[in-house]
Amino acid sequence: MTINNNGMFARATPLLFGALFIIGLVAPFAVYPTFLMKILCFGLFACAFNLLLGFAGLLSFGHAAFLGTAGYACGMLVRDLGVTPEVGILGGTLAAAILGWVFGVLAIRRSGIYFAMITLALAQMVFFFALQWKATGGEDGLQGVPRGHLFGLIDLSNNIAMYYLVFAVFCAGFFIIHRTIHSPFGQILKAIRENEPRAVSLGYDVAKYKLLAFVLSAALAGMAGATKTLVFQLASLTDVHWHMSGEVVLMTLLGGLGTILGPLVGAGVIVSLQSELADKVGSWVTVIMGVIFVLCVLLFRRGIVGELQALIKRAGIN
Amino acid sequence: MSDFILETAGLSKEFKGFAAVSGVDLKVRRGHIHALIGPNGAGKTTVFNLLTKFLPPTTGTIHFEGQDITTEAPAATARRGLIRSFQISATFPGLTVLENVRIGLQRKLGTGFHFWRSEKSLDALNGKAMELLESVDLGRFADTITGEMPYGRKRALEIATTLALEPTMMLLDEPTQGMGHEDIERVVALIRKVSEGRTILMVEHNLSVVANLCDRITVLTRGSVLAEGSYEEVSRDPRVLEAYVGSADINDAHH
Numbered sequence: 177m178t179i180n181n182n183g184m185f186a187r188a189t190p191l192l193f194g195a196l197f198i199i200g201l202v203a204p205f206a207v208y209p210t211f212l213m214k215i216l217c218f219g220l221f222a223c224a225f226n227l228l229l230g231f232a233g234l235l236s237f238g239h240a241a242f243l244g245t246a247g248y249a250c251g252m253l254v255r256d257l258g259v260t261p262e263v264g265i266l267g268g269t270l271a272a273a274i275l276g277w278v279f280g281v282l283a284i285r286r287s288g289i290y291f292a293m294i295t296l297a298l299a300q301m302v303f304f305f306a307l308q309w310k311a312t313g314g315e316d317g318l319q320g321v322p323r324g325h326l327f328g329l330i331d332l333s334n335n336i337a338m339y340y341l342v343f344a345v346f347c348a349g350f351f352i353i354h355r356t357i358h359s360p361f362g363q364i365l366k367a368i369r370e371n372e373p374r375a376v377s378l379g380y381d382v383a384k385y386k387l388l389a390f391v392l393s394a395a396l397a398g399m400a401g402a403t404k405t406l407v408f409q410l411a412s413l414t415d416v417h418w419h420m421s422g423e424v425v426l427m428t429l430l431g432g433l434g435t436i437l438g439p440l441v442g443a444g445v446i447v448s449l450q451s452e453l454a455d456k457v458g459s460w461v462t463v464i465m466g467v468i469f470v471l472c473v474l475l476f477r478r479g480i481v482g483e484l485q486a487l488i489k490r491a492g493i494n
Numbered sequence: 495m496s497d498f499i500l501e502t503a504g505l506s507k508e509f510k511g512f513a514a515v516s517g518v519d520l521k522v523r524r525g526h527i528h529a530l531i532g533p534n535g536a537g538k539t540t541v542f543n544l545l546t547k548f549l550p551p552t553t554g555t556i557h558f559e560g561q562d563i564t565t566e567a568p569a570a571t572a573r574r575g576l577i578r579s580f581q582i583s584a585t586f587p588g589l590t591v592l593e594n595v596r597i598g599l600q601r602k603l604g605t606g607f608h609f610w611r612s613e614k615s616l617d618a619l620n621g622k623a624m625e626l627l628e629s630v631d632l633g634r635f636a637d638t639i640t641g642e643m644p645y646g647r648k649r650a651l652e653i654a655t656t657l658a659l660e661p662t663m664m665l666l667d668e669p670t671q672g673m674g675h676e677d678i679e680r681v682v683a684l685i686r687k688v689s690e691g692r693t694i695l696m697v698e699h700n701l702s703v704v705a706n707l708c709d710r711i712t713v714l715t716r717g718s719v720l721a722e723g724s725y726e727e728v729s730r731d732p733r734v735l736e737a738y739v740g741s742a743d744i745n746d747a748h749h
Binding site: 352355356358359360361362363364366367370371373374375376377378379380381382384385388392 | 568597612
């Protein structure tokens with residue numbers, strides 16, 4: 177049974193990815209591009225977070241630090257040093273990767289709630305740093321970041337052009353995550369998540385594997401943050417605030433922890449709800465998010481994509 | 495090369511003043527199946543954890559193949575070829591049976607950190623993995639999700655995964671615990687088979703298993719070595735009989 181179902185999923189996956197890719201290509205002609213770009217940026221952020229929690233079993237409560245730091249780094253590079261947007265995105269990603277390495281080295285030897293608390297504490301330090309430092313603009317954030325010209329050629333102030341850059345960044349990030357999960361490294365990561373002492377007894381230095389997973393996740397979260405800064409031409413304290421670290425947990429759980437598409441779906445739902453409800457109910461949005469979170473944990477723990485997969489599997493068996 | 499593959503001297507472990515293991519001098523001869531027995535709470539599993547570096551000793555030294563490994567990291571000790579099993583079966587339940595064995599084989603490829611490489615590159619190990627699975631009678635379960643298998647087969651899989659590392663010495667923590675008669679016979683036969691060309695140290699409660707499998711026995715009580723010798727010697731030792739409450743146990747085990 178299991179074999180057949182796995183086979184079925186394996187065959188269906190390329191088709192599904194192909195269909196989604198085409199939808200992604202035509203979507204900006206049907207839906208407001210800025211809205212789509214926001215979903216893709218948060219989708220990538222959540223996918224990066226999911227790589228760590230869903231596949232390495234590490235709950236980081238400080239991922240906003242990577243999103244935000246990369247956003248600031250990209251903003252400064254593009255606005256203050258005048259580099260082209262692709263260099264800004266790479267620079268932001270690199271900054272997040274380095275920060276991820278520092279966080280990782282300090283936190284990785286603890287597990288569970290202690291790991292989460294250390295990452296939270298470190299992320300709060302980054303928040304206060306962003307608040308106090310002149311170059312990051314404090315309360316005002318980094319405003320007026322120009323989108324610039326991609327490779328010095330393509331004008332990104334055109335929303336459609338900007339969209340395709342964001343889409344390309346998302347696809348690249350998504351591919352890296354997909355490949356990482358289905359790599360020799362991914363296999364060992366799964367083994368560590370399933371039974372850490374056994375992985376140690378087989379001779380694997382688990383801390384090193386976790387550290388690499390952490391750096392990859394941080395870098396990809398940074399890639400999302402840097403891209404987001406270009407889209408909105410702004411890097412702000414919201415992106416480094418611990419609320420953001422919580423929101424990405426919600427997106428991932430709602431969409432489906434440990435599923436490849438779940439985080440994107442979760443990000444889509446949360447971003448849609450926020451933009452739909454913001455004008456209508458004001459600060460009640462927070463309460464509504466809280467209720468959704470509780471319902472998700474109580475009623476459908478596998479998340480939207482996880483529940484759908486289970487449904488398909490059951491239908492396949494019967 | 496010394497006759498003893500594993501030697502400890504004065505090995506002790508204290509937990510907040512409580513001596514779980516004290517002054518253990520254990521010598522395991524190369525090629526032997528050596529049993530560590532003793533009543534509950536005697537410190538057998540603690541000794542295992544010390545030998546495999548899962549716990550740091552309070553005092554004492556551990557030498558493996560003549561090298562001092564007392565302060566080494568657990569994964570590094572495993573890479574020397576000293577591999578342990580656990581009291582509760584240690585598998586990766588969400589992976590398939592084949593993938594479990596491949597985790598053991600994979601380290602030799604040296605691509606453990608290659609996150610950019612396709613997992614198809616691991617298919618090169620499938621032949622060797624199937625061979626190992628066949629050797630423990632699990633060939634036809636290769637594609638089964640491990641968590642769905644019965645306990646006895648999980649233990650067999652655990653041994654196959656350990657064998658994938660070509661260990662020079664295996665430490666088995668109660669390999670027959672919680673098993674029925676048939677499973678026990680299968681595991682005993684398996685241990686005898688895999689003991690060829692390697693050394694085994696096992697913790698075991700089932701004395702008939704110990705009697706018909708082990709070359710040498712160390713009896714542990716309250717963290718110290720009480721007696722050591724062949725099964726015949728140990729089972730006649732009055733101190734050992736006394737340590738086992740209801741001293742008839744150890745003699746009945748023969749039958």
